[in-house]
Amino acid sequence: MNSVQTVVSQTSPPKKSFLYDPKVRGIFYQVVLVLAIVYLFYVAATNAVENLQRAKIASGFGFLNNTAGFDISQTLIQFSAAGGTYGDAFIVGLLNTLVVSAIGIFFTTILGFLIGIARLSKNWMVAKVAMVYVEVLRNIPLLVQLLFWYIAVLGTLPQPRNSLEMGAGFYLNSRGLFMAKPVWGSNISVVVAALVIGLVGTFVYRRWAKAQQEQTGRQYPVGKVTLGLVLGLPVLTWIVLAVTGANPITFELPRKGTFNLTGGMQILPEFVALLLGLVTYTAAFIAEVVRAGILAVSKGQSEAAGSLGLTPGQTLRLVVIPQAMRVIVPPLTSQYLNLTKNSSLAVAIGYPDLVQVFMGTVLNQTGQAIEVVVITMGVYLTISLVTSFIMNIYNRRVAIVER
């Protein structure tokens, strides 16, 4: 090693003028650029403050504690025009954005994977249907699709007086989907305890089964036992409790009111339209990501799996998808971020997400444009960074491990 270093230092050119040293010049330009940018932000900020003062626009974040005075259609926390502040309205909007994004990401992943795999199906019909789905959904602007779902599909549902009865306490009309609301009794803790026991039992059993397989090669019915413990045990407890007359749960059914069904749970059509639009649209992109990932796995891997006697299903599940994941995960993250950010199009169909409530109503009622926009940008930045952080951790786990 030592000898190499001496060689390098010997061959380096003789001392040049300080001014012409490319390294020094590089640092100089970067320092100048940073200073210019800092100055730019300073001027922009002082300019804004001066303009706001001249226009007599109040500034600061104090407005968040003022009473809002308006109502919101979907609130996951307690919020009313009487006591809710602009800060509460912000939280309501934020939660609504997070809910639609999280549920959207869940469904779009499932749909995207199904369609991506279907596109590579050997069945001509299945492959072509998947192709048409991708090409159509991907090439129509999302806003148009949202309006289509909201106006053309959900808008044609019957009025509340002619609600579609779907049995088991489900009703559908132009005001949304109504269903029975579960009212938890005091015995629910017993069912929850059964569920916890089931989960712990599953964990223990799975570890034991894995150890057994590694030692003896014998396979145990892990899937069936898991199902039995996690689902069967709580359901059995519930049935026993119900039979003995201590039902842990009762249902509040929606009833017909003057204008609409009252009681029960209501899912707003705005939420459904937004979710449908986001899921079907983003799934088309995820399908392409999945297809690219699968195609990136060399054909030899499937052939090797086949020659080991694995079925095509097992090959896909155990050999191809795990290797495809390392190609899929980075672009998949972008699609998750896109879905979250696209949820702001909710403003067009009246779903009260962060942009609709905070950048719309709150901004307008308070006039605090700069503060509201800064907070909103901060929120979307945070959501994006957290999503990509989580996906990066996952990516590190599925990334190829070189030995």
Place this chain on the structure above:
Amino acid sequence: MKKALVSIAFGLTASLLATGASAQATLNSVKQKGFLTCGSNTGLAGFGQPDAQGNWTGLDVDFCRAIAAAIFDDPTKVRFIPLAAKDRFTALQSGEVDVLSRNSTMTMSRDTQLGLDFPAINYFDGQGFMVRKKLGVSSAKELNGASICTQQGTTTELNLADYFRANNMKYEVVAFATSDETFKAYDAGRCDAFTTDASGLYAERLRASAPDDHIVLPEIISKEPLGPAVRHGDNQWGDIVRWTHNAMLNAEELGVTKANVDQMKTSENPEIKRLLGTEGKFGEAVGLTNDWAVRIIKQVGNYGEVFEKNVGEGSRLKIKRGQNAQWTKGGLQYGIPIR
């Protein structure tokens, strides 16, 4: 590449400094541009709406034309910028429009906290409800449990919450960004009731798939003084907007119309003489020429003429003068004396 970045950074800084230094008066900038930019409704029949050819018509639109006539002697030197309720004040604050003339309610918080001024009230209105006839509702008091479509960022949204709270009734609000989306949702059956200013209810009803199926409930639940708004701090520009409105009101009261304004110049009535600039220097005092009101009346008309043409008995909306009649006829419109 580095050089390019550096020069871009300096360029940006310079341009920011330049915009910071030029807080010139609105009148000068309008004269320099050669036209007025007017924030208008995105489409409300009778108040501000483009027709199939893209010509804007309406009461609020004519008010902008009147300002343009006063400045340029040409009512066509206006560029209309359609603004949704939630965007309108930001557009005015940021200088995107010179004047906002789109049925905006004057309130204390808007006047004192948003950096705005409301120099005139060109339409006195109040908030009402519209429902389908077949619902069998005859009063807003019967709306307990109804879902109601409204436009976000409006005083309407706040009055609605106040009214239902005061009357101890429940409701579900569905808020949309534009009046167009709001009304479409109501018309499609998403809501039991649609709420906005009474003038807006009559205007929007014309767009319903079957206008006769809808009725406007009798309750008026708020005061909505609608008028043009300007940025706070430019008093000369505020004066021009204020006195344009007063000139139109005074012209109606004194019987000066589009048709007779030239004859009226020879009138011996001192009030008419001051209005039409044959006596005194009232136009010059607001930064215009003394015959400013003549140009307004000749090109656009007096308040009564503009009202009749756009929303009155002669229009499709057929709104009665009511509170918007001259004070001499029991209304609230009261032209401040020019003297």
